[in-house]
Amino acid sequence: MVVAPLAPVTAGAAVSAMNLVGLLAFAVAGALKGADADLDPFGVATLGVLTALGGGTIRDVLVGRVPAALRSTGDVLVVLAGVAVGLLVAGALSGGAGRVRDHPAFLGADAVGLAAFAASGAAVGAEAGLSAFGVVVTATLTGVGGGSLSDLLLTRTPVVLREDFYATPALAGGVAYVAAGALGVRGATATLGVALGVFVLRLVAVRRAWSLPRL
Amino acid sequence: MVVAPLAPVTAGAAVSAMNLVGLLAFAVAGALKGADADLDPFGVATLGVLTALGGGTIRDVLVGRVPAALRSTGDVLVVLAGVAVGLLVAGALSGGAGRVRDHPAFLGADAVGLAAFAASGAAVGAEAGLSAFGVVVTATLTGVGGGSLSDLLLTRTPVVLREDFYATPALAGGVAYVAAGALGVRGATATLGVALGVFVLRLVAVRRAWSLPRL
Amino acid sequence: MVVAPLAPVTAGAAVSAMNLVGLLAFAVAGALKGADADLDPFGVATLGVLTALGGGTIRDVLVGRVPAALRSTGDVLVVLAGVAVGLLVAGALSGGAGRVRDHPAFLGADAVGLAAFAASGAAVGAEAGLSAFGVVVTATLTGVGGGSLSDLLLTRTPVVLREDFYATPALAGGVAYVAAGALGVRGATATLGVALGVFVLRLVAVRRAWSLPRL
Numbered sequence: 001m002v003v004a005p006l007a008p009v010t011a012g013a014a015v016s017a018m019n020l021v022g023l024l025a026f027a028v029a030g031a032l033k034g035a036d037a038d039l040d041p042f043g044v045a046t047l048g049v050l051t052a053l054g055g056g057t058i059r060d061v062l063v064g065r066v067p068a069a070l071r072s073t074g075d076v077l078v079v080l081a082g083v084a085v086g087l088l089v090a091g092a093l094s095g096g097a098g099r100v101r102d103h104p105a106f107l108g109a110d111a112v113g114l115a116a117f118a119a120s121g122a123a124v125g126a127e128a129g130l131s132a133f134g135v136v137v138t139a140t141l142t143g144v145g146g147g148s149l150s151d152l153l154l155t156r157t158p159v160v161l162r163e164d165f166y167a168t169p170a171l172a173g174g175v176a177y178v179a180a181g182a183l184g185v186r187g188a189t190a191t192l193g194v195a196l197g198v199f200v201l202r203l204v205a206v207r208r209a210w211s212l213p214r215l
Numbered sequence: 216m217v218v219a220p221l222a223p224v225t226a227g228a229a230v231s232a233m234n235l236v237g238l239l240a241f242a243v244a245g246a247l248k249g250a251d252a253d254l255d256p257f258g259v260a261t262l263g264v265l266t267a268l269g270g271g272t273i274r275d276v277l278v279g280r281v282p283a284a285l286r287s288t289g290d291v292l293v294v295l296a297g298v299a300v301g302l303l304v305a306g307a308l309s310g311g312a313g314r315v316r317d318h319p320a321f322l323g324a325d326a327v328g329l330a331a332f333a334a335s336g337a338a339v340g341a342e343a344g345l346s347a348f349g350v351v352v353t354a355t356l357t358g359v360g361g362g363s364l365s366d367l368l369l370t371r372t373p374v375v376l377r378e379d380f381y382a383t384p385a386l387a388g389g390v391a392y393v394a395a396g397a398l399g400v401r402g403a404t405a406t407l408g409v410a411l412g413v414f415v416l417r418l419v420a421v422r423r424a425w426s427l428p429r430l
Numbered sequence: 431m432v433v434a435p436l437a438p439v440t441a442g443a444a445v446s447a448m449n450l451v452g453l454l455a456f457a458v459a460g461a462l463k464g465a466d467a468d469l470d471p472f473g474v475a476t477l478g479v480l481t482a483l484g485g486g487t488i489r490d491v492l493v494g495r496v497p498a499a500l501r502s503t504g505d506v507l508v509v510l511a512g513v514a515v516g517l518l519v520a521g522a523l524s525g526g527a528g529r530v531r532d533h534p535a536f537l538g539a540d541a542v543g544l545a546a547f548a549a550s551g552a553a554v555g556a557e558a559g560l561s562a563f564g565v566v567v568t569a570t571l572t573g574v575g576g577g578s579l580s581d582l583l584l585t586r587t588p589v590v591l592r593e594d595f596y597a598t599p600a601l602a603g604g605v606a607y608v609a610a611g612a613l614g615v616r617g618a619t620a621t622l623g624v625a626l627g628v629f630v631l632r633l634v635a636v637r638r639a640w641s642l643p644r645l
Contacts, residue, residue, distance in 0.1 A: 034376075040427040042383060043376030057277075062487075064496050066279050070340070070349030125500070134500030148583075153363075155370050155585050161464075161473030168472060212470040249591075255642040257598060258591030272492075281494050285555070285564030368578075370585050 011188035015116060018195055020078055022113020026052040027079040029110060030150050031086020032101060037154050041087065047150045048083035054146030059121050059138045063128035107206050115199035118143035118170035119191045122177035126186075132178045139174025140167055143198075165205035165212065173198040226403035230331060233410055235293055237328020241267040242294040244325060245365050246301025247316060252369050256302065262365045263298035269361030274336050274353045278343035322421050330414035333358035333385035334406045337392035341401075347393045354389025355382055358413075380420035380427065388413040441618035445546060448625055450508055452543020456482040457509040459540060460580050461516025462530060467584050471517065477580045478513035484576030489551050489568045493558035537636050545629035548573035548600035549621045552607035556616075562608045569604025570597055573628075595635035595642065603628040 030051025034044035053069035053076075060067040069075060089100055100106055121142025125135040144167045148158035160167040173194045180190045204210070245266025249259035268284040268291075275282040284290060304315055315321055336357025340350040359382045363373035375382040388409045395405045419425070460481025464474035483499040483506075490497040499505060519530055530536055551572025555565040574597045578588035590597040603624045610620045634640070 037372070039372075039376050040378065042386070042427055046376055046382075061276060061491060062497060062500060064279065064494065066343065066345070067277060067349075070277060070345045070352060073346050073348060076346070076348040128496065130496070130500045131503050131506070133503060133506040134497075137500060152367065152582065152585075153372060153376060155367075155372050157467070157469075157583060157585050161469050161476055161583060163470065167476075171472070212472055252587070254587075254591050255593065257601070257642055261591055261597075276491060279494065281558065281560070282492060282564075285492060285560045285567060288561050288563060291561070291563040367582065368587060368591060370582075370587050 009188075011192040015119060015188065015191050015195055018112050018116035018199075019120065020075075021109055022116045023052045023075055023078045024082045024085075025106065025109035025113045026117075026146060027082025028086045028089070028106070029101060030146070031083045032090055033150060033154070035086065035090030044087060044090070045080075045083050047153065048086055049079055050153070051146045051150045052079045052082060054149040055117055055121070055142040055144065056146075058145040058149075059124055059142040062138060062141070063124060063130070065124075065128075108203070111199050111202040111206070114143050114166070114170060114202055115173070115195040115197075117146075118173040118198045119177070119195035121170075122174045122194060123191045125174075126177065126181060135178050136171060136174035139177060139194075140171045143167070143170030143173070163211055165210040166202070168212065169198045169201040169205065172201060224403075226407040230334060230403065230406050230410055233327050233331035233414075234335065235290075236324055237331045238267045238290055238293045239297045239300075240321065240324035240328045241332075241361060242297025243301045243304070243321070244316060245361070246298045247305055248365060248369070250301065250305030259302060259305070260295075260298050262368065263301055264294055265368070266361045266365045267294045267297060269364040270332055270336070270357040270359065271361075273360040273364075274339055274357040277353060277356070278339060278345070280339075280343075323418070326414050326417040326421070329358050329381070329385060329417055330388070330410040330412075333388040333413045334392070334410035336385075337389045337409060338406045340389075341392065341396060350393050351386060351389035354392060354409075355386045358382070358385030358388070378426055380425040381417070383427065384413045384416040384420065387416060439618075441622040445549060445618065445621050445625055448542050448546035448629075449550065450505075451539055452546045453482045453505055453508045454512045454515075455536065455539035455543045456547075456576060457512025458516045458519070458536070459531060460576070461513045462520055463580060463584070465516065465520030474517060474520070475510075475513050477583065478516055479509055480583070481576045481580045482509045482512060484579040485547055485551070485572040485574065486576075488575040488579075489554055489572040492568060492571070493554060493560070495554075495558075538633070541629050541632040541636070544573050544596070544600060544632055545603070545625040545627075547576075548603040548628045549607070549625035551600075552604045552624060553621045555604075556607065556611060565608050566601060566604035569607060569624075570601045573597070573600030573603070593641055595640040596632070598642065599628045599631040599635065602631060 027048040031044050031048035033051070034047030037047075039047065053067075057067040057069050093100065118139045122135050122139035124142070125138030128134075130138065144158070144160045148160060151158040176197055177190055177194045180186070180193065185193070242263040246259050246263035248266070249262030252262075254262065268282075272282040272284050308315065333354045337350050337354035339357070340353030345353065359373070359375045363375060366373040391412055392405055392409045395401070395408065400408070457478040461474050461478035463481070464477030469477065483497075487497040487499050523530065548569045552565050552569035554572070555568030558564075560568065574588070574590045578590060581588040606627055607620055607624045610616070610623065615623070
């Protein structure tokens with residue numbers, strides 16, 4: 001993974017921007033999933049909010065912080081905008097929401113979110129003094145926890161446990177963050193580097209339709 | 216919503232009384248749900264306890280407190296009494312527990328619980344310094360979190376995501392608590408006012424068979 | 431229950447040894463469950479890790495501690511070894527993993543784990559100043575929480591709610607820990623005594639095929 005020689009401030013701003021794209025993409029994805037499952041508007045909004053904010057909330061509870069999602073306001077407005085978009089799209093397509101989620105633009109935005117969330121998960125875990133295993137867990141859960149929680153609410157086994165090369169990039173990002181720290185690369189630079197690595201890995205996996213082998 | 220000009224002590228006592236009614240109603244409801252699902256007595260008791268204490272426990276974990284349910288004893292005795300009532304009723308009716316849960320007396324007690332839990336959730340969220348969004352989330356989750364967890368244990372999509380005007384009064388209570396705070400109404404008076412508002416809204420919804428429109 | 435008059439250091443070491451056996455057995459059990467459910471290798475590993483570490487993680491979150499599983503490394507290595515064993519066994523048996531989980535050696539190791547986890551859950555709950563009810567809850571959840579979470583990920587009602595005399599020994603261990611404390615028996619001696627009691631109770635239940643009566 002090539003870590004661009006950016007100043008920390010620029011790197012931090014880049015990660016923040018990726019995070020906003022991810023919140024929007026995840027909120028839209030969750031709302032569409034809820035609409036496909038024939039939930040009422042409250043349920044659709046819940047799925048959008050949970051998909052976007054659930055992973056970070058799990059991460060914060062695990063490291064003993066009051067969830068950022070419940071303390072800030074900006075992120076929430078982005079998420080609610082995503083839910084609104086999801087409701088509009090679901091209303092317009094009536095049942096064909098699957099097509100939206102397979103659209104390249106959507107998959108790209110989703111990959112940006114996965115990357116930003118996994119990187120921020122790793123950074124928060126490392127800040128909290130977790131072990132290498134703990135950092136890998138917070139990276140993975142921050143990336144895939146929200147979608148998995150919304151799958152569970154719909155009584156579906158989380159997609160990431162069964163197919164697709166989706167959790168693996170997030171997990172690899174956690175490993176890369178730990179390795180970078182061992183090599184002395186930390187802070188916003190490490191976070192951005194990991195985010196870019198996860199993004200590229202996920203995009204390649206989508207392009208080549210990678211999946212893990214069955215046992 | 217009319218906020219009665221009660222002294223805080225009286226208002227606090229009123230909310231406590233509503234809370235006890237709610238614990239009892241939720242414990243009975245959870246136990247009946249478990250008995251209908253053919254669980255063993257441990258499972259029935261688990262569902263009763265979780266339905267009554269689960270919402271408050273989620274709330275406390277989110278704001279970083281050790282759950283009140285695990286520290287106090289009085290509430291637990293009420294919940295265990297509710298479980299015992301549920302077991303007796305389930306044994307006597309053998310399969311017809313649905314009739315109990317649709318009985319007006321039961322729906323009224325359940326509405327009292329929803330109201331008390333939503334109001335206490337809003338108050339705890341505000342005390343913990345959460346954002347307006349955070350207060351709405353803790354109000355809603357305290358009200359519907361226990362029932363939703365017990366639905367998940369039975370591998371059912373939480374009822375509140377699919378039908379009924381049940382989560383909406385709790386959510387509206389959270390919004391009202393935030394609005395009251397902005398107008399300078401806080402503490403036990405605000406909590407009681409919100410609880411009464413949620414109660415009335417839920418009762419009207421039951422009477423008129425309100426539900427959110429499908430998409 | 432006979433409490434052996436061991437020095438606390440010896441008792442502590444005995445509980446630690448039981449804990450390691452339990453982590454290994456639970457990780458193998460979780461991985462086999464995941465393989466039976468046709469998950470990909472990431473999913474299988476997730477189920478093994480969650481089954482072994484999930485109960486203790488729930489316990490730590492409830493008492494406001496950063497989960498031990500995310501801070502330490504030794505336990506994780508044991509769990510990953512268990513996952514590897516599970517993957518190998520599942521690959522070798524291809525579908526007959528059920529036989530492994532019914533093997534007496536496996537049931538014995540699993541009972542050791544249940545006993546160690548329930549006892550440590552009671553001890554952590556008591557240390558955190560929980561009520562008697564809270565101690566019983568942390569004992570039970572530490573013992574059965576990991577397996578229940580992995581059942582939920584597979585969208586199955588947790589086995590412990592429906593059949594078997596499995597959660598009951600853990601719950602009884604929590605009650606015994608509280609009773610021992612009231613009689614002045616605390617610390618490592620109480621923990622070991624409870625662990626031995628839970629172990630024996632679970633083994634007898636397996637031998638005699640005990641289960642709770644249906645309602």
